[in-house]
Amino acid sequence: MQKITPYFWFNNQAEEAANHYVSIFKNSRIVDVTPMIVTFELEGQRFLALNGGPQFTFNEAISLYVDCETQEEVDELWGRLLEDGGAEGQCGWLKDKFGVSWQIIPNALPRLLSDPDPARAERAMQAMFKMRKIDVKGLEAAVEG
Structure with missing residues (x-):
């Protein structure tokens, strides 16, 4: 249980x-x-x-973090959770039509953000800040400089 x-x-x-x-x-x-x-x-x-x-509504103070294996999984979940009135946020966050906050995160993101080379990790972070839905290829390209 x-x-x-x-x-x-x-x-x-x-x-x-x-x-x-x-x-x-x-x-x-x-x-x-x-x-x-x-x-x-x-x-x-x-x-x-x-x-x-x-009496109460949802807000971003709590969210559901979804660890995604692939970009395809990110794309599918992102689209489905936005159906019928959801709203995109930044850096992989969205609100669904009920107001529940979700983070749809490819498992590549934490790996790239924790790169042992601080310059590479910083480039990943700066690229993420410009994204709504996380794009793994875009992150990887930014990391490579």
Whole structure:
């Protein structure tokens, strides 16, 4: 059993959001639905979603970080999470149509940002600052100078 479970407060779209996320991520499913709470899993991680009313909204103070193996995975998740009203942010961040913040990050990014050569790492960081969706080839080209 998972000891810590992220718990989302939606106005009244808990089931819609859970179904949307389950349709995007592999190894995902709806576990249980009640009028107030939806339990779902994304990539084996359990989440709870509450239909709690309009008192609270999401902001960037917390986000879901998705470690992507390939540029194709970045591209697919980026597009799917922006569907129907999401908004792009900078440096791999976006907000989906429900207002949940996501970081869609290729695993090449932390590797390039931690290059042992400080000049190369700085070039990777400066390239990242200019991006919305992270482009691995663009980062690699910047690192090479």
